[in-house]
Amino acid sequence: MTRLHVVTGKGGTGKTTVAAALALALAAEGKRTLLVEVEGRQGIAQLFETEALPYEERKIAVAPGGSGEVYALAIDAERALLDYLQMFYKLGSAGRALKKIGAIDFATTIAPGLRDVLLTGKACEAVRRKGRDGRPVYDSVVMDAPPTGRVTRFLNVNDEVAGLARIGPIHNQAQAVMRVLKSQDTAVHLVTLLEEMPVQETVDGVAELREAGLPVGGIVINMVRPRILDAEAVRAAEGHRRTDVAKALSQAGLGGARRGGHAERLVGPLLEQAREHAERLGLEREQRAELAGLGLPAYELEFLGDGGDLAGLYRLAADLRKQGVAEEGS
Template sequence: MRLHVVSGKGGTGKTTVAAALALALAEEGRRTLLVEVEGRQGIAQLFETEALPYEERRIAVAPGGGEVFALAIDAEQALLDYLQMFYKLGGAGRALRKLGAIDFATTIAPGLRDVLLTGKACEAVRRRRRSGGYVYDAVVMDAPPTGRVTRFLGVNDEVAGLARVGPVHKQAQSVMRVLKSPETAVHLVTLLEEMPVQETVDGVAELRAAGLPVGSVVVNTVRPALLDETALADAARDPEAVAQALATAGLGAARGAAGGTPTKAVRALVAPLLEQAREHAARLELEGAERAEVAALGLPVRELPLLAEGVDLAGLYLLAEELRKQWTE
C-alpha cells in the first residue's frame, strides 16, 4: 500500500494517528509524505514546528534515517496548479486569483475543492524520480472525519460522470484509479466508546458500498486493565485484607505496629478505593463490548495506548514505534 487515508470521528485522535503512521512507515531510510487537507495546521502543532506552507517540507527524521515530509494542501493554490497543468494559463492564473475567481469557483461548486485536494494527494502518490522510482515510498493523508470521508474520496466519481470528456474527466478518472486501487487503504480511528465505534461501523459500510478500500481500524488511547474480575471480587469480599495490604505496602501503618497494622485513616480509604475499582471494572466491561463490535468488522485492528502525559513529540515517536510493530506482525 502506498496511499494511507486516515479518518475517524472528531476527537478520536486521527491526526495523531496519521502522524505516527507516517513516522512508522518512514523506517529504514524510506520517505513518506504526510498530507493535511482541512487547513487546521494540526500536523505543525504535533511536530512542534511553524505553520506549514503550500510546499512539501521535511519535518521529521525517523529511526533508521527515514524522512517524513509534510504538505498542507491549499485548495486555491491547487487550482492554480491544475489550471497551469492542463491549460497553461501562466500569468492569467495569477490574475484569476487576484480577481477572486478561484474563491468564486470553489464556492459555487463545493465538490471542486475536494477534487483539488484529493487530486494533489494522488499526484504525490504517482510522482516518480527521473531514475524511475517513486519520490515517496508512502503518502499518508489526514482526511476529513468519518461522516464525510466517503463523499470526500468519492467526489471524483461524481465529477467524472458530469464531465464526460476533456481534462477534467481524465483527471477525475485518474484520481479514482488511485483511490480504488489495491495500493490504497482507508484506516479508521476510534475509541472504545459507543459513539465512535458506531460511527466507525457506519463508515466501514459506506466505504465498502462506494467501492473504496478499507484498511484497518486503529483503536486509540487504550487504557491498561488494572484489575480483573477475580481480583475485584476478592477485594470486595474482604475489605480488611485490602486495608492490611495497604498498610503492608507502607501506606499509613500504625507506628511501631507489628506486620504493618492499618490505621483508622487507611481503613477509611478502602471503601472509596473499592468504588473506583468497581467503576474501572464496569468501564472494562463496556470496552470489551465495543472491542467485540470492532472485531466483528473483520478488519485488522491496531491498538495504541493512552499516554498519561499527553501526546508531545516524544510521545508521537512512541506511538509510531507501536504502530510499526503491529503493522509488521
C-alpha cells in the first residue's frame, strides 16, 4: 500500500516531469494526491503553467477523467523550521524573531541534516495526516526529490542527525520520519534514459538505497524514442541498388523524378541516418538488459517532441496508468 512516492533521477532525465505525471496518474478515480517539491526550483509550477507555489498546499490540477485532484506544495526549509519550533516549543512570535536575526539560516547551515529532516518531515506529515473522518487527507504523496547521487543521504536523515541530537525532539522527529521512509508506505522510483551514464547512475542508486534499507519502487525509462528501423531493415535497404532506392523515394514524393535528381542525393544521408538509428537501438537494448538485471518493475514513457506541455503531461499520466502504476500505488 504505497502512499509516499519519492521520485529521483540523474539531472536531465526529466524526474520533475515524471513526478508530475505520476501525481496525475495516482489522482484518477476520485483520489487526491499531494505533489511536493523540496529543491526550491519551482519546476512544478512551470509544468502546470501556474504561478510560483507558496508554502501552502494548493490545488493545481484535476486528474484525467475529472474526478481526482492534485495539490502541490513547495517546501521551504525556513518555514518548515518555524512550523517545527511552534509544534515542539510553542515559540510563536519568538520563532519569527529568530528568523529576523538570521538564527534559522545559522541552524540549517551548521546542521545540514536538520534541513533534510525538516524537508522530508513535512512530506511524511502529509502522509500521516488524517481528516475528521479518520481517513488520510491524501491518498498519495509524490515527492520530487533531489537527484540520484544525493537522494540516499537526503532520505536517510536518521543517520545524518545521529551526531547532532541523540535524544530530544529533533531525534524523535528524525525517528518518526524514518519509520515512514523505511516502511511499506514508501517507494523510491528512479527515472532514467536509455543511455550509459543515466543507467549506470540508476544501478548505483538502487544499490545505495538497498544498502541503506530504503524501499525501492520501480524504474521509469523516460523519453523513449519510437523504433523505426532495426539493423536487419538497414541491411536490406543497403542491399538494393542506389538507383532503386532513389526511384522509391521519387515515387513517395521525395526529390525529383528524373535520374540524378534530388532523390539520388537523399539516398546516402538517409542510409547513414538509418545506420545510426539501428546502432542506437542496439545500445538501447544493452541498457534495457542492464536495467532488467535490477529485478524491478519498469515503465516506459515516450519522448515528447513538442517539449512537454501540459497536454503532454496528461498523456504521460495516461501512459503510466495503462502500465499499472496507479494500481500498484493504491
